[in-house]
Amino acid sequence: MSACSLHIRFTINGQQADVQAPPMKRLLDVLRDDLGLTGTKEGCGEGECGSCSVRMNGELINSCLVPVLQVDGALIETVEGLAIDAELHPLQKAFLECGGAQCGICTPGMLMAATHLLARNPQPSMDEIREGLAGNLCRCTGFVKIFESVVAASAMKGFDLNAR
């Protein structure tokens, strides 16, 4: 058993992060344990539930499936980066107003998936919303108010995802 600790440097929500970690440590665990960013959750460890979803170099991924070696030099965005100071991201606002969060454990991953969806497709159809969120399991809502939240966010005036 060797696995030396490596120095990994990446950008997290616009800030530089430097961690010492074994290369096979999961990005999920680096976020939660090394950086104290506990917003990203573990629901299954198998890439099925999406509660660990973050964006890496602009792509939605399951952080439980990424060894931290591969994160070197990457841009990582988590739920903690959505709000700017005290201002909620439109999606966060929509989830709050539409009842898109019940127990809240799937919410961070769901928000990242929704952010990713709207960044690529600002006015998605219902089928596109369903597909965009298909990798994020919610056991509380039946997804209905999550869909409503995404629709509401996409309708918010002056909402330009690329500006954030």
Next chain:
Amino acid sequence: MSASPKTRADTPPDGHAGTRVVGTPQLRKEGVDKVLGRAKYIDDLEREGMWHGATVRSTIPRGRILTIHFDPRIDWDEFVIVTAADIPGKNHIHMIAADQPCLAADQVNHCDEAIVLLAHPDKRLLPEAVAAVRIDYEPLPAVLSIEQSETQEEVIWGPHTDEANIFKQFHLEKGDVNAAWATAAHIVEGEYRTGAQEHLYIENNGVIAEYSDDTGITVWGSLQCPFYVHKSLMAVFELPAEKVRVIQVETGGAFGGKEDYPSVIASHAGLLAKKAGRPIKIVYDRMEDLAATTKRHPSRTRHRTAVDKDGKLLAMEIEVATDGGAYTTLSSTVLSRATLHSTGPYVCPNIRITSRAWATNTVPSGAFRGFGAPQSIFAIERHMEQIARAVGIDSAEVRRRNFLHDGDTTATEQVMVEPVILDALLERALKESNYAAKREQFARENPHSAIKRGIGIAAFFHGSGFTGSGERYLNSLAGIHVPQGDKVRVLVSSTEFGQGTNTILTQIAAESLGLSYDDVEIVQPDTSVVPNSGPTVASRTSMVVGKLIERAGHQLIKRLQETVDLAESYTAQEFFAACDRYRDDRGTVESMCRYEAPPNIFWDDQKYRGEAYPAFAWAVYVAEVAVDTISYSAEVTNFHTVQEVGRVLNPVLAAGQIEGGVAQGIGYALYEKVQLKNGHMFNNQMTNYIMPTAQDVPPIHVSFEEIPFSHGAYGAKGIGELPHDGPAPAILNAIQDATSENFTTIPLLPEDIFVRMMARAQTPEIVSV
């Protein structure tokens, strides 16, 4: 503090009779933290010097423990090891009975039963350590099904009498069933089966425990019922109440799966904490949570029903059997609810119900949303469909002819004194779902399509709150405290796990105090701080605990008006000023209320007769399905719900409950199967325990009728469990409409539909599967 003056006389913005806050879509109290990702669940928390715990579990379903071997390849000196011998108090988890060990000592009675606990500072080393503990057993014959348990050949629980293997049984008689058969125009029989179901909360079970000889044991956890855990820990650690403290932290879903199970995991963490002399965190991974924690009781229900030529029920003979797993846990109360819901929302003069909860050597079954009603409602609503067909009338009509109405009596001779509006619910459901037109359209199109469509109904009810005298026994206490400052605090042991406890109770407090929603906070459920307002189960929180808060609010205002001159109408500022005056005088501003039973609730636990529930919620659901004859898959394509749950306290939260419950019910019917091999769940990963994704759920439509219930908070009745009762039978009724096949078992998977369709193709006459 609210800016503008608020008085009782203000016109309510929601149009409801006299409320400003209740009935409005106030934002989730803890919602901001949740959308920010700031809400702290148990695995987000740490304590100084904390180690991690893990559990060694049995690999056989039944047997004597002979030896426990610790493989020398591990340096065991680094670990803290706990077995049953380390338990200071009683080696049992006290729910209803005291038969479930905290840790198996001499014998195991199910696969994945906890035997040894390990703790280590580095959680990464625990899995290998767990694998390095080997246990030698003398296997004993295992009983793995209801049928096997019923033979009573192998007694695995209870005395060696005719009560062997029976956790609980009920027998209920009304009228004269035997005489009715002779008068029947039709006698319809059926057997219906439901499988185990996993809660699949997205957050697994987890706790952190600390122990000191001075202060006793403290547990933080993902849990529904802090005082249940408190009671259990007192017994395991032989500690008085004041030396046990249980604190609920943000909980990522529960659905009943964190009602009784947390007492087990909390005891385990506590034992390790005591021996290690440091805090211990145990958080299960998905594989362990799936395999080792409670599931919904599987069931088998047999109906034999006499009806007249018009399809009116003359007699119902019902036999209910549930699979309770290896230990009692909550099997007796689940069986009670299953029994009391087994006749459906119908009038029948002659009823016989025999119900039994059987022991098997599988993981103990536990609470799960619906708590016996989904099992029973599935059976009766499927059976009503067969009755309709036998008599030659349609699905809606057979129900119309048998619905309970005001003044009718149930199986337990409870008179419906509150309005029963099933007819109106049915009409609205048929209208909103466009039932008749769809039915006709599908019948016309199906012959020319590989996709067979169908539409089906389920009519049902759900008793709100605890059965009979349960609430009297709980004797809940809850209330309001106003500390220095400008916020009111609600004190309850009721927990938030997504269903909206925090929001609803603060809305009620704000309403009854004449304040605004933002003036009220809710205190974290901590058994050393809050009173015992009972468990967060049984759809009782809004109705019962809410009522205590409502009363406490009115009580406080009255007190302030009588003692410190709070005016008849007042602003928030004036309210808090009055509280200050009261506090200066009396030391504290507090208003607590204890449960008071509604009048005329009499329940005979022996004869199983009387007012089974203080109130019922009522519903009619309509499911549309598409059955693909190429892949034999059935999908729900549309879903309409109409329900009456008393007053809707928060329309967004209420709709959210219905939508979520329907989605779970769809999973129960068509997707979720617990696969056991020798009593061990081997599909214990999310990749192979299948719940519906965002692409699988249909549009779900929610409508409420409101008939306020005077004994519930602002007219509310229970809502949380109701929506899980209706989907499965509505879906299978729709599948029968689509395919003419009578499927009687859930989960109904494509492989099952395939087997039936193949059999039908071979032998078109009646096939029994």
Next chain:
Amino acid sequence: MRGNPEGHELVAAASLGDVLARLAEAPGEWMPIAGGTELMVAHAAGRLNANKLVNIWGLGELGGVRVSDDAISIGAGVTFGQIRRHTTIAAEFPLLAQAAGWIGAIANQNRATLGGNIVNGSPAADAPPALLVYDAEIELISKNGVRRLPYCDFHLGYKQSVLRPDELVLALHLPRRFADHVQYLRKVGTRRAMAITKVALAATAIVEAGRVNEIRLAAASVADRPVRLLATEASLLGKELTPKILADAHEVMMYEVKPIDDIRSTASYRKQVGANLLDEFLRGLTGADARGLTA
């Protein structure tokens, strides 16, 4: 999380040559890891047997989709998300784009690679049936050079292939001659997303005047590996699509496939549904114009 990160060595690679040198030096010792959608699941389950891993995620030589006049070459490191979004693949090889969209969900597609899907060798893998009916060629590379072979010769048995211990999959080459073929792909899973295949059928065909001039059929989860249904093809090739021929093909396929019972489904279900998919495809051929019909 049952895996211990400390128990595994994962090394970065400066280039593909670096990886190949490592594989040549110690064949079988180094497990390449790309998107991790298979290996990291095993790691979390405590079942990652590879102690030494070498990172091939992001290697430029394994990436890229190159379009030439007669073929499309897809690097083994290309993700399914990239495959879905590629306009030429979507236009001319829609079955592959479709299959890419059925892998897990968006987050999985952004990490799962074409090479990984093939090398993992599951008979349920999503890409292989499409690759098989597109006559794909697979290119393997080692320190000693490259070799190409028909993809249909790649899999030898359950999780066994011709891939040598010192080799990597470099690319898949798809001949650009299927744009006018009737194309069909259907996957039957446990649900609409995040589902492992119970049975899937891919097909490409040319039908002229009711006669089958070309036909390729491939299936997932009906054998120990992804397979071309050669016997079923033979029962159709050159034939007129009469009801009797369709019925015969159905029977041949029922006999040709050898599915098993497993955690997800049963052999008899897979057999019947596979044949139903064939029926659906063939009915579509007889009904519609023979161009561009995709299920």
